[in-house]
Amino acid sequence: MAVHVETPFHDGEIEVQTCAGVRDQAARLGSRMRSDIPPIAAQFLADRTYAIAGVLDGNGQIWAVPLFGPRGFLSVTDEARAVRIDASSASRARLDPSASGSMGLLGIDLDSRRRMKVKGILELRDGVPVLHARRVYSICHKYIQRRVVDEMVTRIEAPAVVASGEALTERQRQWIERADTFFIATHHPQTDADAQHRGGLPGFVRVLSNRSLLFPDYKGNDLFNSLGNITANSHAALLFLDFEGGSMLQVTGRAEVLWDRADFADFVPAGVERAVRFSVENVVETASAIPYAWTLLELSPFNPQ
Template identity: 40%
Template sequence: MAADVYHEGERAAQRRAGLLDQGEFSGRAIRAEIPEVARRFLAQQPMVVLGAADGDGRMWAAPLTGPPGFLRADDARTITIDARTGPHDPLRDRLTEPAPVGMLAIEPSRHRRMRMNGRAVPTADGLRIALDQVYSNCPKYIQKRESRWEPTSPGRPRRSRSLSGEQREWITGADTFFIATSDREGNADASHRGGAPGFVEAVSPTALRWPDYVGNAMFNTLGNLEVQPRAGLLFLDWRTGAVLQLTGTAHTDWEPARAAAVPGAERLVEFTITEVIEIPDAVPLRWSEPVLSRFNPPVRPAGEAP
């Protein structure tokens, strides 16, 4: 039954949202094997976003990149990634040992994305992942972009406990970010969030807030946050290849009155930052200017409180 694919936090979030029936319907898409069409999709991708916990249990989201074919399905239950995180990535050391991981393969040019969760073991060239869950997601809030390969060497990382003014501008100008979470047992997940530039609000140097829009009612991310608040965020600079990685804790504000003040919001998510890592030239991909999704709700004018 579809309910069996959800853990206690996901079911709790579905109940709070009044969407148990829709969640059960959407859960039929979750499987343990990769369909043939999805195997072809994976082989075409130059990037996958991976979510995992570091050695201290903090969640991070990280990009892995390579020429098409670096990410592939060896069989219906196993993924191989012929790439490692960059030398300054916070998951570099953790992924030298077996670890639960969540992965998101996303193709902005064709508004497609696919999530895969499982158990990774290191290989000579990267990772091999035994899959537990495989499913596609609604493409509503994906901004259309075309990519090109541009070899580069990662720059020196900038680490801090809070956001600089430039980093806050980066975040509030973003139309996309990625989020890593896990359930109570440590099973990891990586997901995508998109919206019109300005949909993420930098409340302070250590706090962010964004709206949760209408989706498929699976509540994988918010369900994880119901039982485990640790989360990691990844912002890409699509023009330069720089990355901004944040770790901290997140919680969902389920108060309808506050969500009603934000266009399109079903609820709000608030994130408290504990560490920031910015790495120039971390990704050897450059992307075209976006064509924003027609499904993006408008953004509340700056300065208006929810």
């Protein structure tokens, strides 16, 4: 029997939903959230060879981290109430053993443009991460650039940090300015961490300086998980993947939701009602972080011009 979540939204999410005038729509969608993982979602997770996690480290810092493994590395257990994460050793090393606590898992298939979330509590069970579900739901397919994994291309080099600092380098700035996709991790101290996908045409993330970014909030599913978390807790993390070269760029810092178009109108397409300004605090660049390459097939037809 499906187990639905009684009160799925926290104060930050409700505040943003109210400001955006979508409280009723969000409530209807929220009523579909559940705390168990239905068979169709379990199969979707089992078919994945990659996922994105929003997870806290031992210092309480939120990170967006990629997870990789063979099909089946995400398996539903505990009577459909948990996900066992048998990821590669490199991926599992990114899940700090001392950080048992809130985690958000984004299961995503860039090829079919499908995605779903499992949010809850992370624990280590016999050395393997297990996520106990508190909120489970699917989200819309907008703004996902269609990419397919080229399984004939694999990388044998071990991941290695090649640069770290408190500001972006010129090369990293150019990387971000070319990006059509990134992932964002946020969390609310009293509820759950969250991982989410963001997409747009190349250049949709604007680099204002080596310590400041701005990106639009395009029309989505009206839940406002990311913006709600940011409203309640400004700590956030971004993840940029080099889909062809295999590197990743992790950026942590503080985010602010901008509601006054005068603050962002010069940087976003017409019609965008909100934007996020991100202040960079830490940057970590890792080479050979992705074990295979993707081929870009098609940009999303929903990307604003």
